[in-house]
Amino acid sequence: MVETLEGVKLAARAPRMEMMSTDEDSKAEYLYVDVKAPVLAGFPLKCFAWLLETGLAGSFLLPKLKKDNLITKTFLELRYEEPPMYIPQYAHDDSDHIQEQMVRRLEPHTMPAVSVECGVNCLPPYVARNINKPVGGVKGFGHRTIRDYAHAYSSGRITPTQVAEQFISAIEDSRKAGMNLFIAMDSGDVLSQAAAATERYKQGKPLSVLDGVPIAVKDEIDCLPYRTTGGTTWLGKVREVKEDAEAVKRLRSCGAVMVGKTNMHELGMGTTGINPHYGATRNPHNILRVSGGSSGGSSAAVAAGICPAALGVDGGGSVRMPAGLCGVVGFKPTFGRTSNAGVLPLNWTVGMLGTLTGSVEDALIMYAAMHGPRPDDDIVSFPPPANLPLLKDPDEASTNTAKVMGDLKFAKFSKWFDDCDEPVRNACHRALQLVQTTFNTKVVEVTIPEIEEMRLAHFVTIGSECCTSLGVDYRESGLKASGADVRVTSSIYGSFNNREFIGAQRMRFRQMHYHNEIFKKANIIISPTTGATAPLIRRAAEKCGELDYVVGAKLMRYQIAGNFLGLPALSVPVGHDADGLPIGMQLIGRPWSEATLLQVAAVIERLCSPFQRRPEVLYDLLSTPNK
Structure with missing residues (x-):
């Protein structure tokens, strides 16, 4: 248990800062x-x-x-x-004490399509479902998955070309509604990619489960034939895009249809997704609310059903924050696990490519396709081989799932965990209680010194x-x-x-020490994703943006370690507030423990599926097109 905090002064306020021992860590004062x-x-x-x-x-x-x-x-x-520690660095023997259970190891340099096939083989058998009933028939809402698209194509019920046509129609409709999801979209390019995928399905030779699936790209990532603007009107004119980003190349090799560049907070310098040049990206759960920044366009596009997955970049919670606010899954791997080649170099040591998906299983598929640095990537800590979690037993009654969850320990810093609005706190406590009640998962009370x-x-x-x-x-x-x-x-x-x-x-060196000590006691640090649900869009802010570091700090409260220390982190939806606005719960893992995060997230997703609600703005691209 944490010792009393009364009357104890934070070591960081002393004239000289010495590294605190574990006992002293537990006495550190939490600064609001x-x-x-x-x-x-x-x-x-x-x-x-x-x-x-x-x-x-x-x-x-x-x-x-x-x-x-x-x-x-x-x-x-x-x-x-x-x-000083200038870039996140992890001990070379970290992989030795990461005892991930129920995983399948991927050999280095495995081709993306082969990795995706391995990822699909880690999932439960596919079951066709109603969009309003998540996997297993539990009451609640569930987004269309990548496997839903692949099954629809393979069965001949719909073709990638028809989906592309419905995508283009949905984009136009969303523009008229003022959603402002995309900065650029080339209809001819989208249809051309979809036509190639349609032909492969006709021949019975799809490249992977991703073949023909629409995937959106944040406008901070290079993707031909588009400029990369970073949400500006000028950057695309001074920086030439010569080739796709590495992640885009890998997705294309799997047959994915790259459908355009999503809107973002200008240069990633904000938490709302309000862009004065391309419009405020609106939250599909309530169009009067923000989508979050800076990957708000990618998050909102997934939440609205315009695509099952999208790429984002996470420099200060910029994937996880909008995921939490829009009710989707936001996932960033360990720093160095995925190549940042072709991503705007706005922040070299804290920015990381990530994904926005409608489900944990799609986060797994995207991770399988994209993971792995290029041979010429300049990285300090070389990642061990990646593991994929075996999610074949999603039922909480499964012996395998119960064993994995029962052996895990969650680290919880209660003062920090509870420093959020009441609806967020209640939903996250409910999710944690469901996990504890179902699996008897242990929760270890810890202190994270010097969070501020x-x-x-x-x-x-x-x-x-x-x-x-x-x-x-x-x-x-x-x-x-x-x-x-x-x-x-x-x-x-x-x-x-x-x-x-x-x-x-x-301070990065100090925090790496503190977090390493916590990971000796627990596998995952848990917290809310954001301190509040999505704020209202102020009319005055739409033309020139707004300055509100108070709200920004509240939305970013729980996300800094994932970027500053490069730790893998994931946001999974766990409910809504009284106004129907989504709430996310965050999981922060040890370096290279992506498989464990995905395993736990899949369990939380299932337990909390009854609390998920359908967005106000939702498109179903797999609905049968009019003949």
């Missing part, structure tokens, strides 16, 4: 986030952006913002004993990397063309100095 920044939108936001960009005003306001939000104190006034310092260190790191990456192109082409919220954030990013950056990397 107190963001001190103005909440602005519309004309006042534009004025504030101009002030920060003005030399005299900016030289006063920027240091004040950093001081008020403890960045100065944390990284300039404290002295760390640890060396880690959040600030991540902010300094992602900001420094983004500012450096954009460099002269932003100053020459992007400054005047960007939304006011991006201009404010860029000014703050540009104010970080070398001492703050080095201090942040020392």
Whole structure:
């Protein structure tokens, strides 16, 4: 049990920071986030952006913002004993003590289509179902799966070309409804890919279960014939796309139809998905609410049924956050597990390719297709061979499932877990209780020291990397063309100095130690995905964005370790609030333990399936087309 926190001061507030022992870790005080920044939108936001960009005003306001939000104190006034860790690194023997059960190992350099076949063989036998009844016939809602598409094609009930035509129609309909899901979509290219898939099915030679399945791509990932804009109006003009990203290549080799580039928060610098150039991406569960950032377009497209899976990029919860807000599965593997080749280099050491899917089984299939670095990827910790979880026994009565879940230990930091809105807290506690009641899974109470310092260190790191990456192109082409919220954030990013950056990397070393200690006690750290459900879209924010770091910090509260430390993490839907807005639960795993996360997520998905609701905006591309 955690010792009492009363009267104990956090070691991070001392003049010198020494690494705390495990006993001292348990006494660390939990600091509730107190963001001190103005909440602005519309004309006042534009004025504030101009002030920060003005030399005299900016030289006063920027240091004040950093001081008020403890960045100065944390990284300039404290002295760390640890060396900096510039990129997530894991001990070479990590794979030796990851005893994943009920898995199938994939040999390195396995072809994507073969890996996908292995992934499908890990799943229960396919059962055709009604869209309103998840697998097993349990009451609730379940999205169309990749196997639903493959079965429909193989049976001849519908062709990839017909699905592509319905996809194009759905995109047009969603545009008229103001959903703003896509930045770019080439109808001719989509139909051409679908026609090739249709011919392969006619010949009885589909490339894989993904053949003919529509997959969307966040506009932060290279995918021909499109420019990669990063949600801007200028970046695509100064950066040429010469080839597909590695992940896109692997999906194409499996026959997937890449259907276009999804909308995103401009340059990933926000948590709402409100883009002043391409419109605010609206949440399919309530179009007056945000989809989340920055992979909001990919998440909303999956939630709306426009595609069963989409690619995103997760630099600060940018896959898991919108997944939680839109009621889908968001999954990012361990840093280095999947190649980032062809992804905009906005944040080199915290950004990671991820997936948005309507189900855990589709997260498994996408992971099987995409996993593995390229031989020329510059990585520090070489990943061990990947495991795929055997999900053939989804029933909680299964002996195998019961054994896997019964042997697991969840780590829970209660003060942190409960630091969220009541509906989120209640839904996540209910999900945890269902797991404990069904499988007697153990929950270990832990403390994660210096969570707020880690959040600030991540902010300094992602900001420094983004500012450096954009460099002269932003100053020459992007400054005047960007939304006011991006201009404010860029000014703050540009104010970080070398001492703050080095201090942040020392905090990365400390946090890697703290989390390694936790993983000696437990397999998975559990938390809500976000501290609140999807906020309303402010009308004033639609034209120039908004500045609301208070809400942003609340939405990002639980996601930093996945990026700053590169740990595998997944968000799975566990219910809704009284307004019908989705709630997600997050699982954070040991390095390289993706199979375990997927196993546990599949169990939670099944237990919580009765609580899932159909989105207000939903398209069924497998409905029989009009003749």
